Amino acid sequence: MGRLAAEAACSPSIEWELKMFDDGLGVVTTIAIVVSSIPVSLVLTLWLVPLWRWIERVYGLESLGHSGPAEWCYLATYALCVVLGVTGYWLARRGRPSGLAE
Numbered sequence: 001m002g003r004l005a006a007e008a009a010c011s012p013s014i015e016w017e018l019k020m021f022d023d024g025l026g027v028v029t030t031i032a033i034v035v036s037s038i039p040v041s042l043v044l045t046l047w048l049v050p051l052w053r054w055i056e057r058v059y060g061l062e063s064l065g066h067s068g069p070a071e072w073c074y075l076a077t078y079a080l081c082v083v084l085g086v087t088g089y090w091l092a093r094r095g096r097p098s099g100l101a102e
Helices: 002-008 012-047 049-059 069-095
Strands: none
Touching: 012 069
């Protein structure tokens, strides 16, 4: 057991501080995922032009204009990136112990 874990077992104050640090780190990481999803989704939207053409041809939903994919294509790709990123982080975080204990 690490030193911080041993101290946390003895002191409720340290346990609370470790939980607050862990929660703060989660918020910062979530914000980083949301922000970093912007350039990723822009590139991914442009790579998915064949998909947008197919959607427009099959469903008649306006997906491509003369200047590229429609706004909803960018928003859908961004939302997908954020949901996948935050869900992946949450699943990875769920499996590890909280705090800084070793």
